[in-house]
Amino acid sequence: MTGRWGRLAAVARRLQPRSRATRRVLGALLLLIVLVLVLDRLFPLPERGHGKDFAAVVLARDGTPLRAFPDAQHVWRYPVRYDQVSPQYVEALIRYEDRGFWWHPGINPLALLRAVGQWIRYGHVVSGGSTLTMQVARIVDPVPHSFGGKLRQMLRALQLELHYSKRQILEIYLNYAPMGGVLEGVEAASRAYLGKPSLRLTPAEAALMTVLPQMPSRLRPDRFRAEAQAARNKVVERMRGRWPEQTINEALTEPLVVLRGRELRLAPLLAQRVHDQRPGQAIVNTTLDTDAQRLVELLLLDRANLLPPHVSAAALVMDNRDLSVLAYAGSADFGDPTRFPWVDMVRAQRSPGSTLKPFLYGMALDDGLIHSESLLIDAPQSFHGYAPGNFGQAFSGPVSASEALVRSLNVPAVQVLDHLGPERFVARLHNGGLKMVFPRGASANLSVILGGAGTTLEELVGAYSALARNGMAGQPRLTPDAPKVERRLLSPGAAFIIRDILEGGGLTAKAVGVRADRRGVAYKTGTSYGFRDAWTVGVNDRYTVGIWIGNPDGTPNPGFYGANIAAPLLQNIFDGLPMPAASRSRVQPASVSQGTICWPEGRLAGGDDPMVCQLRRSAWLLNQTAPPTLPGEHDAPDQRRQWLADNRSGLRVNSDCTRLPYHEVNAARWPVLLEPWLDQSTRERYQPPAWAPGCHGDPGTGEPLHILGAISGEIIAATPGSPVPTLRLATRGGNGPVNWLVNGVLIAISRGNDTQLIKLEQTGRHDITAIDAEGHFDRVQVTRR
Template identity: 60%
Template sequence: MIRPYRTWWIAALCAASAVLILDRMFPLPAPGRDSPYAVVVVARDGTPLRAFPDKDHVWRHPVALNEVSPLYLEALTAYEDRAFWWHPGVNPFALVRAGWQWLVHGKVVSGGSTITMQVARIIDPTPRTVHGKLRQILRALQLELHHSKADILTLYVNYAPMGGVLEGVEAASRAYLGKPSNRLTHAEAALLTVLPQMPSLLRPDRFPQRAQVARDKVLRRMQGRWSAPAVADALSEPVYAQSLREPMLAPLLAQRLKRSERRQNRIGTTIDVQAQSTVEALLIDRARMLPPRVSLAAMVMDNATAEVLAYAGSADFTDRDRFSHVDMVRAARSPGSTLKPFLYAFALDEGLIHSESLLSDTPQSFSGYQPGNFQQAFNGPVSVSEALVKSLNVPAVEVLDQLGSARFVAMLRRGGLKLDFPRGAEPSLSVILGGAAARLDDMVGAYAAFARKGMAVTPRFIPSASRQEQRMMSEGAAFIVRDILETGGPLGRAVEGQGAYQGIAWKTGTSFGFRDAWAVGVSSRYSVGVWVGRPDGTPNPGFFGANVAAPLLVDIFNAFPDGRSLNPEPVPAGVSQEKICWPLGMRVAEGDAHLCPVQRTAWIFGGTTPPTFADRVRNGGPVLAYYVDRRSGLRVMPDCATAGFDRRETARWPSSLEPWLEPALRKRVLPPPWAPECAGAYRPDGGIKIVGLSDGEIIRRAPGKANPRANLEIRGSRAELMWMLNGHLIGRQRGTEVQTVEFPTAGRYDITAFDDFGQFDRISVSVMAGN
């Protein structure tokens, strides 16, 4: 015979087994399985930047309980389910009361649903029938079996219907009230508490009077829990809600992060709302002055943290005519001249130059590559500082030729700036003028090196991203290049002072064909990059970095209270100012005065003063020895001198620069004219002269005929001469021999001939297409 207590144990065991079996047979639907959270991307303060709805176009902003106002949680549990914290998922007293009201009134007066039951209906929708209510009760018990009270309340807070396409208290608070749910007032907490009861009929943006009546019912219920003055103030507050609109700040960054940060419903970013709004407003304002289909992009990064504060991938996300959906922050485009600061910094680190090294801005050929300047003019002798400030192309190519194209690209990559080349292409000298592609976000991270003692960074878009920094250049090189970009270097500071843009060091760039206009710059606090152009690559004649990108860059820096660096940066160890000489490049104190015709104040790094680059055309040492007649002072050679003579020395200028020297300087630094007694062998008529074409002559090309040619000779020298065409060495001939010059295309041709004694002649001719 089975004893009674054993019967109860067996019955309990069977019941428990049945519950477990049913629980396994009918598992709880995973919360959000069929309708997952919308992805919301938020700023650093939690403000939504952009929300991506689910497949049903429902917006949900996931939020934890500790991120919701306690007033809302208190009102929710007091009004909706007073026994929430102790019942097992179902409140039998509430169910009995609801059933009795139904029998008495013949209709449903109160549903008797607990918060747990409402969550059960959210995750497993059931019809409003007796069978549906029974299923809802069973699901509620199942929920309590698997989840804590806090978990259940969290599900309600995130999934409760709030009217229209909104679900969850955070989405409703942001959409209706324009604030996060942790800042709700008493009146607002009561409003959002009652809203799920009839979300379509109580929407505060459409039915404010109806919503206020329902809200006041909650407030009166809270009397005794909230202070009387707080309830009175809340009751006097009118219901107001803004119209529903999708948040749309930094939309392209949000889209970028949605793709990269998968399996996250809430993506936090480093974006500062005020900074983002300011930058977007500046871009929209500037876009109004630009032709159709021209877009803009800009990015602002904090140098100390590498956090991106503002990210605008297009001019106006609502303007599809301007390719609003194309993110130009991450598009690979030709950077034009924006790589030049890195080139000069690397050359400083390699001991190739100092800030005032002599460079040649003249027509030159580098193994067949003949760069020209944007202004289609040349400046002759220039310093590194002048070449960088004026963004001269030929001097940059001259320095890159010394450093090496492949090495330059590798050094950029080492610092985190990877260039994209066309398929099968290798680094060449054209890379410094935009012959490769770069991305704006990478460029901003690399430019930060000039403000971070040579350390480039990888921009951080989310707070959890690890900080990555790479040594791009030395601290000394970063300081010198930044000083040049900001003030023009020692000479620029002495002549012009700090200038109108004190505290900002930037560089512009324009790609071939006016397709891309860039401006990238730094202050002590921020690094900023700007791009202007058409995303489809169509040229914009007349658009270049200095006139369309740089003004926007300056406006962005000025928009930040601490955007400029008003205090000068301290000079790092190893950097000093020294007087140097042209043309040799050495310190003034290290050479003889007669070998130092021009003095410059330069930034010296590492205590070294690199010499001027060796002459690319003419052989020989940096110092020229010659002889002069003691009586006349004219130049002679020992074998033709008829009287006493003295030996003299002068510093040799690069041969490509001699024709560009100022007349007074040329007279001072070049050897004097030849004496008559030596004229027969070296200079019979007092100088050399190109014959066969006249300076300024126009040559016409006949259609269908061979390229025009000219046979040129030299009068005045029998020594070996070098012939250059547009800076390219085309031949070495003795003065008595003929040099043939061919003109393959229409245009201007500069022809120069010179010998080892400093004699030269130069003419320019124009070739025009014939009719």
């Protein structure tokens, strides 16, 4: 046994008794000490009041409560230390309840004698003799209002003084004093009634908190305002002589403003999440910024009012500097049960649509497969049986990597992924913290780049932060003590180039004045199959923001896609977030340089031969490399074609059919699948010319006739801008004019490999056949919806 009684026993043992009477007194004293020790051991203090039964509150970074959770008995009680409450509250409490608190041993004899005398004189209780320690004794061990109960309460008070210091006893009172209803403790009452922590109480509010435990049911300020204000003023009057007169007058005239029925519910789903992760922890601090959270919730609620029933939305805002989450909204309106508000869509696995494309092009840059202006094929293609289409059901033919990314074209992305490898792509995403979840039995395949696997908004935001953090993706941090987890997703150079493309379209777009109005934000939209999920994720120097909109149950929303429903909300959030007054200029990595490349080969411009460098473009280069154009399905290994041409006429000849002077022509090949999209002058300029007279007997190319521009089994849909779908077709190989038939009817005759436009006027199946002069043919079957 330690404490005061232990020290007293030690003193008694050191005393040298000088008489028999002294020995008897000391013996009785020792016997009393032993009796007290035995009783203390036989009747220990109850556990209540030792901080094991607190409610929980989740706080923003500035201490603002986000959401509170009651204890197992549904009582609201928040832990608070002596130094975490207003000094004026402690001062008022001691003066009003127990002026001798700091010196008495738990029982104030003077107060008890005064109370007994008043009871004898007036016949009823005028003032109580209970000390604060006795009130704490009743808290830890409730007793009936009787003489026996009072005696037990006094003994418990003495026992408390043996075990705890004055500050510890006072802290039990601060945390457990009844405050009305299911509220206990000054912190819970201050937050529930006044909406503030007890450290920020005004003198008037401190007086109110002081008097509440006397009659917590009859003085509740949310129900009995007049009674509570009168009791408050009584405490204020008692503080005359301790508080300045001006403070007294201001406290007496201060209006009593109470929050009625207000529930703490800012970032409710985040609060639930971190509360579940830390069971038993009374106070959970988060990284959330209250201003950013209110902005996001207000914007989502405003957008939800314009959305159909059951549609929800989610948003996440992360600070790129330390990966701390500043705003977290898992649903659009937590108070609307029709929108599945309890489903946290920040963590839900959903199809990301096209939001993975920036990482694909960035990895292709790192692997030396492309540069920013690499020529890609936006035309019907079949990749090992997989034939993707574009969102708008139309094709553009030759496009650059930058254009394909900005316009979110599907076929070029699948072409790049086919060369990169879907398994490798998914593995590198996983290594960067973006884990793809495939349907049961499925594995990484080409459809992943178009949303064929699931991920979360939280992981997408962490991955997109790599575009503003030199290629380092980060795991969003919800609490200040969460570790800072970073993983390499892209090289600094690839991250710089992809961000520049998303923000401004790339070098060529800037050179011709085509620049997206994105206000310093690099973002990408996405829409999952069937309009189930609409996404936008973007970054600037300071923040990464992600938006998801859709039905939590996965039902479609026709007409809802990332660009029209999620992108405007993302811009509104960026506009509302504070930005530093002076933002540092972006540093271009040493691995990034500018260069002029040539289409169709894709290499650096190194000469003036117009047959090789047919079209020049300004490109971002990584590590000063300009990789050649990726080959298509029907392309020859050699990117060049050669023929002999007559010096005068320019017509095609060979050594067997002419003796006139001729020269060799060396021309770069366009990918075969792009030939239907080349304009007539380009086709005539860069393809072999007609044969010269006398060379008609030259055998054909030997290449079978093949239709380009459509794939058998393809489904063609009308679009708002093109109600009658039009196919751009051409042929490869064969000899002579080509006859075009649709469902057996001749509709046109083209010269050799010229482009043929075929309109699909009727819905249903269309058999398109091409026949050359020697009877060779090819056929494709397409269906118009």
